[in-house]
Amino acid sequence: MSGSIASSHTLPSRVAQFYALTKPRVVQLIVFCAVIGMFLAVPGLPDLGVALAATAGVWLVASAAAAFNCLVEQHIDAKMARTAWRPTAKGQLTNTQTLVFSGVLCGAGMAVLYALVNPLTMWLTFGTFVGYAVIYTVVLKPLTPQNIVIGGASGAMPPVLGWAAMRGDVGPEAMILFLIIFLWTPPHFWALALYRAEDYRKSGLPMLPVTHGSEFTRLNVLLYTFVLFAATLLPFIYGMSGWLYLGAAIVLGGWFIAYGWRLWRNYSDPLARRTFRFSILHLSLLFAALLIDHYTRPWLA
Ligand code: HEM
């Protein structure tokens, strides 16, 4: 008995290992974007009970998808410095444990969405799970350097899920938010892949900096920051957001383009790391601006 207490498998460390599989920080931003989708879907405050259930449901299923990804990629993760610490890569959790954990989270999330939100949201969320855990992780990632562009479609779904939770449909406003995250994903990921290129070379995955080199990847990052800039103007052009949002989108978009430009002209690993970190700030602030604009617009109009 004392042996098991002294071992690394005590309860808190086990809980920490399972928690790590859910990629908590990525999933937090995913859930944040879903919540913004919920608030934007209705004029006043959304039904808080339904919003809470939808948040929990999306959180559970997204965490399940992340854990499933760790299960499938354990051997690849073990080869990369960034991911070698993961409990699945280190063999601290068995395949069965990880599969059951992912299955329970996914099942619980789907049940919450079905019972307390609506079947459409449940099916869209399940489709997103399959999109990331199977289509992106198993099929696309080892297949093509466009893996993260196509796979980005599942990462872009959260505002659509939030919208569907409140309205029971998928409106054009939700599709605009989808487009923004979809176009944000390539500069987000390729900035990281540039300074982690050695990791990806070792992993054998066909990521763009490995297959097409640094310069081509940097040009793509820059081009995507331009297209993303244009897409972030759509909420204003379509009339779903006002001047406050427009100001934030121009500042944040211009800032991202400036990072893309410097990265292209004057590459360094620390700059790529800063660009990656900025991508997260960019999306967080842009979605925060959508929310603030939504509630302050009646006063500012
Ligand atoms: C297919 C799409 C995506 C790919 C390939 C991707 C890839 C990555 C990778 C490789 C990391 C590094 C994690 C680490 O530091 O170990 C990361 C971090 C992160 N990603 Fe993404 N990402 C995608 C979509 C998203 C989406 C949709 C969001 C949020 C809406 C997001 C939010 C984040 C955040 C917040 C982090 C920082 C995590 C941390 O600081 O630990 N990502 N992403």
Ligand SMILES: CC(C)=CCC/C(C)=C/CC/C(C)=C/COP(=O)(O)OP(=O)(O)O
């Ligand atoms: C139901 C729902 C909303 C699901 C969301 C799906 C999801 C968790 C998307 C996030 C994307 C993500 C974690 C990418 C990491 O890339 P990677 O897996 O290539 O990174 P890695 O090298 O760190 O494993």
